[in-house]
Amino acid sequence: MRFIITGPPASGKGSVAPFITKEYNILHISTGQMFREEIKKGTALGLELKKILDQGHLVSDELTDEMVRQRLNQDDCKNGFLLDGFPRNINQAKYLDAYLEEKGLKLDFAIALVADKDIIIKRLIGRRVCQTCGKNYNIYFTQPKKEGVCDLCNTKLVKRSDDTLEIAEARLQIYNEETAPILKYYEEKGILLKVDGNLKESYDTFLQIKEKVNAK
Ligand SMILES: [Zn+2]
Structure with missing residues (x-):
């Protein structure tokens, strides 16, 4: 396919x-x-x-x-x-x-x-990524258990440079x-x-x- x-x-x-x-x-x-x-x-x-x-x-x-x-x-x-x-x-x-x-x-x-546009914007600007294991989070929809840190590997989450409004x-x-x-x-x-x-x-x-x- x-x-x-x-x-x-x-x-x-x-x-x-x-x-x-x-x-x-x-x-x-x-x-x-x-x-x-x-x-x-x-x-x-x-x-x-x-x-x-x-x-x-x-x-x-x-x-x-x-x-x-x-x-x-x-x-x-x-x-x-x-x-x-x-x-x-x-x-x-x-x-x-x-x-x-x-x-x-x-x-x-x-x-x-x-x-919808408002969902797209929140998904984009709220996205946070773990650069160690690749897991994605979002501060509006899918927050990590501990703010700013990956649940799986404890790495500090980063915002990608192209994820601005x-x-x-x-x-x-x-x-x-x-x-x-x-x-x-x-x-x-x-x-x-x-x-x-x-x-x-x-x-x-x-x-x-x-x-x-x-x-x-
Ligand atoms: Zn991780």
């Missing part, structure tokens, strides 16, 4: 992804994660990516398309994938279709999470202008699955997705 998952920032894509990849035995490919790994490595590309993302801007189509193409070409994607963070606009959606067609493949479903609103606006049009694109192809992204439990979001996949 080949899926893309889209939705405004903090609509729960990353949290629901593991349920989907486990169910369909496929790989989770997150462009955000790919970018952060590159930044962590401190390469020239990483520095360029950090500058773009810190300003709340989008990475260019050329750069993103190329990183995604190289990733999808690897053997571990043969059984399928869940693409998260890509495509972010119509051009990238067309690029993905052309890439798959060239390989004699096609996208099975485009999952679109839909969430200003950047959150900029990202939301960019989503609405640039990315939201791909919903119509996939709807016309008959593969769009619209899902409620406001739910607290990611597993419940997953159940909605599974039900819709089975119904098709």
Whole structure:
């Protein structure tokens, strides 16, 4: 199975992804994660990516398309994938279709999470991350037992540098202008699955997705 998952920032894509990849035995490919790994490595590309993302801007189509193409070409994607963070606009959606067609493949479903603005903003600016074990918290929704400290490994929690209100609103606006049009694109192809992204439990979001996949 080949899926893309889209939705405004903090609509729960990353949290629901593991349920989907486990169910369909496929790989989770997150462009955000790919970018952060590159930044962590401190390469020239990483520095360029950090500058773009810190300003709340989008990475260019050329750069993103190329990183995604190289990733999808690897053997571990043969059984399928869940693409998260890509495509972010119509051009990238067309690029993905052309890439798959060239390989004699096609996208099975485009999952679109839909969430309310106030929930999205709180999820974004309230997010705190444990850099040791990777567990995510939120000061509005899922607080750790002891303030500012990870429940699992006792590490001090950090706020990511791009989780500010200003950047959150900029990202939301960019989503609405640039990315939201791909919903119509996939709807016309008959593969769009619209899902409620406001739910607290990611597993419940997953159940909605599974039900819709089975119904098709
Ligand atoms: Zn931890």
